[in-house]
Amino acid sequence: MAESSSPELLPALAWHALPEEQAIQELLGEEMSLAGLLEKGLSQAEVEKRQRQYGPNELKAKAATPAWVKFLQQFNQSLLYILMVAGAVKAFLGSWRNAIVIWAVVVINALISYIQESKAEEAIAALAKSVVTEVTVLREGQKVRVPSQELVPGDVVLLSSGDRVPADLRLLSARNLQVDESALTGESVPVEKRLGSLPEDTPLADRQNMAYAGSFVTFGQGAGVVVAIGNQTQTGRISKLIEEGGSLQTPLTRKFEAFSLTLLKIILTLAALTFLVGLVQGQAAVSVFEAAVALAVSAIPEGLPAVVTVTLAIGVSRMARRHAIIRKLPAVETLGSATVICSDKTGTLTENQMTVQAIYAGSQLYRVTGSGYSPQGQILSQEANSPVEVRQWPSLEACLLAGCLCNDTRLQPKDDGQWEVVGDPTEAALLVAAQKGGLDREDLQCRRPRLDSIPFESEFQYMATLHRLGPEEHCIYVKGSVEALLPRCGSQMGSQGEIQPLEAERIRQQVEALARQGLRVLAFAQKAVPPSQTQVDHSDLQEGLIFLGLQGMIDPPRPEAIAAVRSCQTAGIQVKMITGDHVLTAQAIAEQMGLGGGKPVKAYSGRDLEQLGPEEFVTAANQGSVFARVVPEQKLRLVEALQSRGQIVAMTGDGVNDAPALKQADVGIAMGRGGTEVAKAAADMILTDDNFASIEAAVEEGRTVYNNLLKAIAFILPVNGGESMTILLSVLLNRELPILAVQVLWLNMINSITMTVPLSFEPSTGREMTQPPRDPDANLLSPRLLQRILLVSVFNWILIFGVFEYIEQTTGNIDLARSMAIQALVIGRIFYLLSLSQAIPTLLGRGRASQLDHHERLMDTAAVGIGIGAAILLQILFSQWGVMNIIFDTAPLSWDQWGFCLLVSLPMIVVSAVANRVDPE
Secondary structure, eight states, rough: OOOOOSSSOOOOOOOOSSSHHHHHHHHHTTOOOHHHHHOOBBBBBHHHHHHHHHHHSSSSOOOOOHHHHHHHHTTHHHHHHHHHHHHHHHTTTTTTHHHHHHHHHHHHHHHHHHHHOOOOOHHHHHHTTTTOOEEEEEEEEEEEEEEEOEEEEEEEEETTTTTTSSSSEEEEEEEEEEOOOHHHHSSSSSOOOSSSSOTOOOOOOOOOEEEOOOOEEEEEEEEEEEEGGGGGGGGHHHHHHHHSSOOOOOHHHHHHHHOOOHHHHHHHHHHHHHHHHHHHHTHHHHHHHHHHHHHHHHHHHHHHHHHHHHHHHHHHHHHHHEEEEEEEEEEHHHHHHOOOOEEEEOOOOOSSOOOEEEEETTTEEEEEOOOOOOOOEEETTTOOOOBGGGGGOHHHHOOOEEEHOOOOOOOEOTSSSSSEESSHHHHHHHHHHHHHHTOHHHEEEEEEEEEEEEEEETTTTTTEEEEEEEEEEEEEEEEHHHHGGGGGGEEEEESSOOOOEEOOOHHHHHHHHHHHHHOOOEEEEEEEEEEOOOOOOOOGGGSSSEEEEEEEOOOOOOHHHHHHHHHHHHHOEEEEEOOSOOOOHHHHHHHHHHTTTOOOOOOOEEEHHTTSSSHHHHHHHHHSSEEEOOOHHHHHHHHHHHHHHTOEEEEEOSSSSGGHHHHHHHHEEEEESSOOOHHHHSSSSEEOOOOTTTHHHHHEEEEEEEEHHHHHHHHHHHHHHHHEEEEEEEHTTTOOOOOHHHHHHIIIHHHHHHHHHHHTTTOOSSSSSGGGOOTTSOSSSHHHHHHHHHHHHHHHHHOOOOOOHHHHHHOOOHHHHHHHHHHHHHHHHHHHHHHSSHHHHHHTOGGGGGGGGHHHHHOOOOOOOHHHHHHHHHHHHHHSSSSHHHHHHHOOOHHHHHHHHHHTTTTTTHHHHHHHHHHHO
């Protein structure tokens, strides 16, 4: 197949608004007629010409960024700039050992970020797979099967039940055609298709004369002409939105970047000040330069990027155990700071299984328990709220029987204990309701075999089946819309099976009451016919039907999702429903889930949103709880509108139509079981159990991760502060440096990482979901945290400088003085670590630990214990092992000297207690 390097684009017309004949002429010219196209299709020569003209029917992704460029992009961080410059300076001064260590930290961090980063090309590739299939087309008067990539505009595609729609089609014929467009529009039930033109402003989900690429035919047959292929299809437009969406920074990366820039300014200022002061005092330029470099290295928290990465990775592991798979590391923390969760309705908040919840028969209302396609449940009397014996209420039994027999769908069990629907979800709900009432479909079909049927047609809005009840009795069962059936009924069945005058107005009132609950209502009727009649025709249904009752159904909310919504609201997180379903249905589900937080649910439709100006749209996005009948672009705009007001947005979804919004959101959450590959590839996080309730657990873990990150920062930075103050004071006083650059690297990397990583394993306190979200605009270092850091930094400075000066003056051994100053600092850090950790309260059984057994408490404190043990061992080697003495210019300590270091570090206990009061958890 020839392929053009730059294919032409079809005109972007409102194909649904054009008459069929005009649409064909726009595509193929005035010489082609509707009748001619349906008879012959395109010629092979025309197909080949159009393939060269328009290119293949496939989604084209933009050129991927080379892997080496993506890797280099990971170095574009201010903190890493600082480290790289520090390493370069050390290399320039001949300290290759120090330079290599610093550069190794930089490369490791960049490598981890590169591996974790999600590629947008994955989403486009998955999207392309979603529309590749084989298709039946009409060419040169013959039906042929061709790969979907070979379709061209103007091709006539023949559709039947089970087919995937390969391109955007304008329908030319339709017989009982129903298409599942849930992945594209969010509509929970298949859409009945019909012919004829529609108003130009008809929303995507209501374009009944179109079939869109990637959707499935669930029932009937049809034919359509290709009006868009590849990237010009509605699915292709979504792929373009995915490509164009920028990779937004998360709150953590934004704050870390701001922190790094601030730190960079401070370090450069202090280093320059140190250098200038030294020169003014007449010190040697090389010596002063070495001191400035030592100060810069001491101020850089070399271990912090690695600790941040480890902390996030541990959060990933914990979330995986709670059914949340993280695809991008920063999403762990971002989820913990989420202020809004925008959730798709179908399959996310709801079961994605139509369920009959109410039955009206014999002028009585019944409630149906249970949800989904499982036959577990009962039929209860609305008045007594107690189970009823269906056979004691003939009208109820007749209504259920009609729904069971006037039905072309079947349910079959799957290996995992779930039920698979073969056919229409609405009909499946009727079968389940009949089972709950004790009716056996196979037995009914044997006793009342079907003789003939009229399939559902949108023109008539009903389906009818003719059955043999006995040698002398035949009966027609009818189901359909209330508007279609009620005028054809002349009477109704009473609760005990007696025939009564029709109470049409009372029935309509009941229909309105059920519709206000968001239920989709179907009516049921029957008509006795002579035993000689073996066929059923529309004329048989013009009048004389006996009204049997109503069944109201809905895709019900998940019970665990209701609890999760309540928990999120307690935690200060707004939950908003964004769906392609009808407003009334969505609003009813939202009311059941409590999305209004005790207030009436405010709902907007897609058409409502279209009429709003930019500022009004942003206001509606923030004030509304339900957004129904929205198109993919509007989902994307809603997320952007919320973000424009400073909200941290998590977006859940499972369909192709959710992908752009998933990518735009601060955290995109896809469903692992029911979600499309497109949604999964565009998301930051995947729920393996498709359970909205798992988001609550993930939010709790995200908040725990953030708290642990703050603990790590509070632990690491005071050492850098103490070291910097010490070096600066030494230069000002023209004294020997109490700590060398190589020793600073040991403290900042080896010791800090060893003792800080255990903080990453800290368990949740149990209070995370009782607190409001953090202010998205708040600085990473709050005033209280800065006070803590400053307080502990001052003590560390006094400890280092004081011990060094005392030992150097009393022994004259500068290496010993530096060694003891460092060991005293590390012992003080152990006390400080214990004050930050939950280890001691956990061992004593306080707080959350009071709910844990002894083994669980030991497991929670194991990481801190291991970290402290490893730090002690390394510090013994640091001063007592000869090799380390050579590398780090240290000296071994006696038992008395160790005791001295322990004694002078004890005040850290008091300092930590004061710091905890300044910055309480």
